[in-house]
Amino acid sequence: MNRQTPLPSRNWVKRAEPIEGIERIEACFHGNAYAMHRHDTYAIGRTLAGVQSFNYRRSQRDSLPGNTLVLHPDEAHDGQAGTDEGFQYRMIYVEPALFQDALGGRELPFLEGGVTSDPRLAAATSTLLQNVGYTIEPLEQSNALAELAHALAAVAGTPVRRPKGDFLAARRAREYLHANCARIVTLDELEAVTSRDRWSLSNDFRLFFGTSPYRYLTMRRLDAVRRMLLAGTSLAHAAAAAGFADQSHMTRHFAKAFGLTPGRWLQIAGA
Structure with a gap:
């Protein structure tokens, strides 16, 4: 993307058609985008324009166009524009279970810095980080996830031997x-x-x-809430149907997981 091209002045999020175990988005934000939050998926993305800044593992990180972002499950982070220009990016959220299908019980890969220019990861993410309007075929997705899992393991230096554990x-x-x-x-x-x-x-x-079993359970409930909100279900009914005690209970967990209140998330994602 040409960095001289001005970004749109409004904030927006575009979502690809849902795929089991993976979520694909493209978004544009100015100023503060997300409060501190954590989810139980990998967040892997590419900055397209501007400076994408976020706090992660006790330090501020800045991602420039072309950089790859790799955020580990259950690691707290936020998101904001590093300059007045704003920033635009694509991101995939991948359930660790999909990587385990390829890794077969190895320890999950962990990249300390959160931002990398490693060409192996740039190549391995090229299929999954295409425009959200692109439809990924099932076999194409499976192959791309396997390539990404092995690229992550190689870049992270994950041991080939299986760790202790069942x-x-x-x-x-x-x-x-x-x-x-x-x-x-x-x-x-x-x-x-x-x-x-x-x-x-x-x-x-x-x-x-x-992540922990309870966090995994909570995140699946929140996934259900998001689907229902996009379908027009009220906050109270979505909270009850997903298994939360009440709407306020759901809202607290939602903000902790996504860095936005349900209403604000729906305003951006449903636009």
Whole structure:
């Protein structure tokens, strides 16, 4: 993108057609975009124009056009324009389980800095970071995710050997939580489903999927809320249907996960 081309004056977010386990967006913001928040997916993107600034792991990071961003699951971050020009970017949000399909139970790759110019990641993200209007075919997506998973592991220096932990137990817990996310799930249930004690299972889950079982459950509820809001469901009805105690309970979790209130998110995403 030509950086001399002025960016639109309004903030906007464009979303691609949903794909299981992955979300693709393109957005433009001026000033402050997102408050501090954290989600349970990888956030991997490319700055297209302007300076994309964010606080991440105790430091401010600045991404310039062409840089690749890699934010690890459950790491707090915010987002704002580094200059008065504003910034434009594309981002994909990938469930760690999709990378585990390729890594087969290896430790999740972690890039410390959050911003990189490594050509391996630039190449590996080229398919998934195309214009949101581009339709990615299923086989194309699977191949691109595998390439990205291995590129992340190579750049991060992730050991080839599998770490200690029960990957199958963690995967069973994830599948159970996914199927029962609209109701309260107890630790006793997870122990019974996985034949793993709660403390070991919590460690396994974080090791292989980057977050805790409760955070995973909460994020699936919030995913449901976002789908319902885009379909025109009221905040109160969406909160109840997704399994939250009430609207205020949902709103608190929503802001912590996405850095925006539900109403503000809908105003931008639904425009």
